[in-house]
Amino acid sequence: MIRALLKTLLLSIGLGLCICCGSHAADTNLVNREYQLKTAYLFHFAELAEWPTPTPVTICLQGDSPLRAYLPVLSGLQIDGRTVHVLLAENPPIQHCQILFLSDLSALSQTLLDQAKNNHVLLVSDIEDFARQGGMIEFTLRDNKLKLVVNLTAVKRAGLKLSSKLLRMAEILE
């Protein structure tokens, strides 16, 4: 039996698979789509969130995030008949934003939280602990997937509503 198996193995190797000597090339060719995905998520947030008054959606970026290279792709797209604008100014005027993405935690001051609350701005970030510190939607990486942490209290305080579709996918901080 063993002999037959060995014979078999040799036979299949004899299929014409010549294994030449060569360098060990490891497959380290990683395709990373983190920021592409975050951009697409932000596009969907514009649809899955509800502002008190329907207006064109302006997505703003504060600080120095790699997202800067990706966000312009959303500019001019339509969502439910509303046009998406992208504002990449260094310190965007918050009253012009519907969605504000923060690149660093230092920007998350009490002043900004109050401004966001009064202007109904959805605060999004990928900084750890962002939602716990009063932010609204935080991106985290879990098992190689993007997951959302939502501070529902902060969202409601700003007069915003998030669709159950978004909340279904999220971990909700009570």
Added chain:
Amino acid sequence: MMLFSTNRCIALLLGLLLLTAVDTAFAAEDATDPMQSTQELLPLSWEELTDLDVSSLARQEQSVKNSPSAAFVITAEDIRRSGVTSIPELLRMVPGMNVARINSWNWAISARGFNDLYSNKLQVMIDGRSIYDPLFSGVYWGQQNPSLQDIERIEVLRGPSGSLWGANAVNGTINIITRSARDTQGGLLYGGGGSEEQGFGGLRYGTRLSESTYLRGTLNTLHRDASMDLTGNQDTHDDGNAQNGNFRLDSQLSEHDQLMLEANVTRYRFHGYFIGVTSLDPLRWRNDDFGREGVTGSLQGNWKHRTDSGHNWDVNMAFTQTSWDLAMNGMDRSHFVLDFQHNLPAYDAHHLLWGLNYQTIHDNFENTLTVGYTPLEFTQHNIGVFLQDQIDLLDNLSLILGNRVEHFTYTGWETEPNARLLWTPNKQHSLWAAVSRAVVLPNRAQHSIHLFKQLPGTNPPVFGNALTNPDMRTENLLAFELGWRWQISHSLDVDTALFYNIYDKMQGTKFVGNPYTIDNSGTVVRDGAVGNFRQVKSYGLELAANYRINPDWRWQASYSANQFEARYDENEPWFRDPLTEIHQNPQHSLSLRSLYNVTNEIELDAWARYVDEIYVDGRTIPDYFTLDLRLGWHPHKDLEFSLSGQNLLDSHHPEFSDVFYITAFSQIERAYLAQMSWRF
């Protein structure tokens, strides 16, 4: 009517090849262009987007979808929005699959033709554990009732993949992949009821046992109504019920080791009528409820080991215990499978994969005058080895050579080589071609069955006596395939496959000897024997297209066309139609689905299907066009309600028949269903 001549086929292919050769409109793009790579994600729906992995090896990006074979994936989202409640119904959306419902619990399902109640050319697995029945090399679909809520995706490969999956992966392979216990934490309660699926429900709970170990359990039950008889006024008494319990544990043992353990137990009780012989002299029989009841239990495990140097080891083990009882016979069977796979790190341009597999099947039967198996007890041992090399000839051209050699108790050594070529000139196009050989093993039934029953439609009754054939050989397939995937734009893609298959030593059943009588009342008996009597050729075309109008509206279409030629000796007295393939498979079938989000909380989905006419048991089953509708509503993030209607365009229609085994001819009725699910 000829669908397309061989010449036209070749012309079409040349045209396609030429088209891609001269297509220089798309310059190769820089995959790292942020705008470009983001644009691809924008047409995806929210559910599709949230399902994507953040980073992946370029090589593993080769999901089923860009493999050099005709592949189709049914996602969890597709399952949820289909509104259906069983696996067979889901398979209707796959191009190249033949799905026909015989009655409430019995289905005829196959890929690329050869459809029958006992079709034998499909390998079907749940998490890598084969659920096909070695008694007749097919699947008792009615006995497979896992909770659809636990399924992450269903991968369907049409065409042979014997060198990877072994014998019987001849016309297709279906792998049903359930969700990891890590992804099913917390509770889920679901249920529903309607006119056909009269009541079903399930309860799932997932918990974390330690830092990296998760466990979940699911219990579900269903009760299904009988189908309609020929007159459309009465039912065919084929109602029944089934329960299923499933437990799954997933653990990251270490940075390099992953373990999955799964236990499943299912029980069922189906009703249905059958003619059984009660005495030989004088010959007596009765038509009675000879439904089926049974229990299947399985334990399976999978251990994955990854080394830093790029070696991947996979060990799969499954033990399945099956037992069922009919009034006319019973069976107990133990089935053990052990698989080992080893992926080697890339060596120059070579990516080697090899593996070993061993399976043993031990069964034992209770015989009656109607059905029996001799010997009563039998053990098979099958052992195999496979080797595959993927050679990167160029950056965008790879050649896959593989072979599997197996030794079977019934037929000795068999070999199943295949060669595949994949060319991806740019991001818009990928073309593949394959030549493969695959075998269908003779099964326990062909080797040892004794079946004695009235031949359908004979008056005065003539009895058929099926003889076994211990010399039955494998049916051999030589398959030629071509495929082309075209991403026309970010929102539109088309996947085309063409095949030409030659099946040698195909099984056929014919009468042998002269009619004789066995008792004083003069009842005539005819002996029938199965053998490798025929040659069948088939060719066809499959198309699948996705059109994403916007993230809230997706269309999916699939179309298949199929033609057969059969060669056999016309002078022989055939017991079963020697033109089975030509008669029993629709020449055209079409599925068209629309998935539409009316609002963020309301979904409206429609599914239209067309299946061409077929001819079974001397009866024409007309072509049919039908429509399913579903309305879904999420009033709260953890709550979902849905209403669906199936087969809405007529009150009932037949889809298939097999009066030799299922004496009552059934029709499939229009059905309504309400469902809810709640996460806690």
